[in-house]
Amino acid sequence: MKQRIPLEVAKEIIRNNLPDLPPEKVLLAEASGRALAESISATINQPPFACSLLDGYALRAEDTLGASRDNPLKLKIVSQIFAGDRAERQINTGEAARIMTGAPIPEGADCVIGQEKTDRENDKVKIFQELNPGQNYAPAGEDIKKGELLCSRGTLLRSPQLSVLASMGLERVDVRPLPKVALITTGSELKAPGEQLEPGQIYSSNNYLISARLEECGAEVTASLVAGDNKIEIKEKIIESLPGCDFLVTTGGVSVGEKDLLLSVLEELGAEIFFWKLDLKPGNSILCAKLDEKVIFGLSGNPAAAVIAFDLLVRPMLIEINSLDHLNLKKSRAVFIDELKKTSPTRRFLRAVLVSSSRGEVVKLSRGRRRPGILKSTLECNCLLDIPAGSPPLKSGQEVEIYQLPELYNY
């Protein structure tokens, strides 16, 4: 399939070939940042029993009728209840229980008075005021009622959700799985940082770019391998990394030069080739294939082209799996306050910067050169400008369509 296909068609093809990964059962302590794969309702009341809100005395409100500073009520302290204790002894008329915050209210008692408002005399406590039933105590289920919905399917688990689920006694929850992705960076010119650069060589940065980018959209990077520009090496790395992953991402080796080898390697391995051209700029070379039931994304070796294709195509597919929607692109509109002199015969995505201004959200192009090999312009980029095919030059003040990158690129 060599014709250039529209982005939306490409996404549909991949979506139809996504693996059906089951939810993962994880310990609550390891579920932070994950999306729930199930809706969870309260299995118990919280608190599970009526409990005291204060350190003080539990008693019967009716006993306090007429009590005042001049006419104190004396109650006999018949028990002492700490948090975690059972409330074994019932409270009868004329009796009180010493009680701590969080301790269960004993049978018979219907209110609590704070200790600082009382006087203690040996096994007696003096009360100087009237109390109402229910005063200073939390009935069972005051916070959470058994049966009520706590977190719906897809909820992102942060500290508040985790503590609410813990209060139910849940030890494990079902969460959406994190897709496992292997990364192969190709290029004989690549040297690892820390090594000595020879003439003609550059430092490998795409593996850092894509590996971190994968983690930034909630994937687990199972391998990050580098291969030179030769078929045997690329084939070996694919065979080595494919069994441990759900997706394979490569960079480089997807254009038309004599050393662009990925397509022929994949064909030799018997992969089903979905497409290798998209009808947009940059990213005329994005190979997409399937081998051993795994979708393979072959990105450009040019970093900016690679990262734009990644965000448009790879990112949303990973998020279909992990449901971490806050890490996806968000389509919106903004006022363009820059200038683009070129016409756009083909649909074009440009790195851009969205900023808040007195005129609302406005967008300008990322500074510096826009060529796909340029790395620096990705530094401040927090959105992509989506320019339809056939557009004339863009003028300042016109409304444009953008894809906002997730919030994490805004800092």
Next chain:
Amino acid sequence: MKQRIPLEVAKEIIRNNLPDLPPEKVLLAEASGRALAESISATINQPPFACSLLDGYALRAEDTLGASRDNPLKLKIVSQIFAGDRAERQINTGEAARIMTGAPIPEGADCVIGQEKTDRENDKVKIFQELNPGQNYAPAGEDIKKGELLCSRGTLLRSPQLSVLASMGLERVDVRPLPKVALITTGSELKAPGEQLEPGQIYSSNNYLISARLEECGAEVTASLVAGDNKIEIKEKIIESLPGCDFLVTTGGVSVGEKDLLLSVLEELGAEIFFWKLDLKPGNSILCAKLDEKVIFGLSGNPAAAVIAFDLLVRPMLIEINSLDHLNLKKSRAVFIDELKKTSPTRRFLRAVLVSSSRGEVVKLSRGRRRPGILKSTLECNCLLDIPAGSPPLKSGQEVEIYQLPELYNY
């Protein structure tokens, strides 16, 4: 120091007692999400040498003068240069080099033509057009110039920054350290999730709440221990966890009941007590002390009170260390569109929800009960309402001061 002290005074006391933790040197591959402790300028040009933007032929532009479809120019192919190769052989008049994307431009050549615009005949290539010097090639330093500032001190490292630094050949960078925090949750009523609940017991949720919250502001949780309400156990856990951490956070045991033991344990251990009351609600009981040069935060056992004190006091101190400013509270103003009937004799912080509306950002109170023991109202809370001491009831439409929680609580 038993008087209630203002929040700002408390913060100043702690700030003056923060440990002076040195930067950490980490591998670039492990630096994602960290803040740079140094400014970094380019140590080399990127690209390091003039290189081809296309798969094609490198040649001398002056040779193409007068070339056209009807008057093709024939050049002799004298070398073949792949990415990663040295460009050893100079190009003279009448010569061309077969060249791949990213490969170095050989001496003598000053432009590149794409292979699809040429015809090849054995060791000759036919050119049908005139070319300009500099066409289709990137000069050395086109992307990044040696010496230019790439990332300033404090920059948050995400995929774009990591790849730019990798392109410089940097293997390690100095980043701000992640504070190490030990957590002790106290309470004899606490059972771990998964265990059987006996009468009077509740499931421990504060350890999940605070442990995840610590990680959500960029701390490393070195221990999460549970202690019953007795001095020996609490003392043991403090002695056990203190050596491995920079800060100690506890929950529970800080009010005035007979089982509220933290203060006396700390005094016995010889800790310097900074304060244990703040002049705000909730959080009348926040113990702050220093032992073995480590600041200890004693939070309430009531989850909502604990988390509010955490966000107001612990969070900003951790961020002073790790410089992850995007995880801090952000002060702003919004229109209140709810009702608060109570007056506020003391400064009061209320859990609230900030939402965008046609009137701009508006804020309403978190639903449900507001007592400090209530867990559920933390679920949707994305900001705190800061109500000054002496405020009358709040009316809908009035402007209020808020502290926004970081973006991660908005999903």
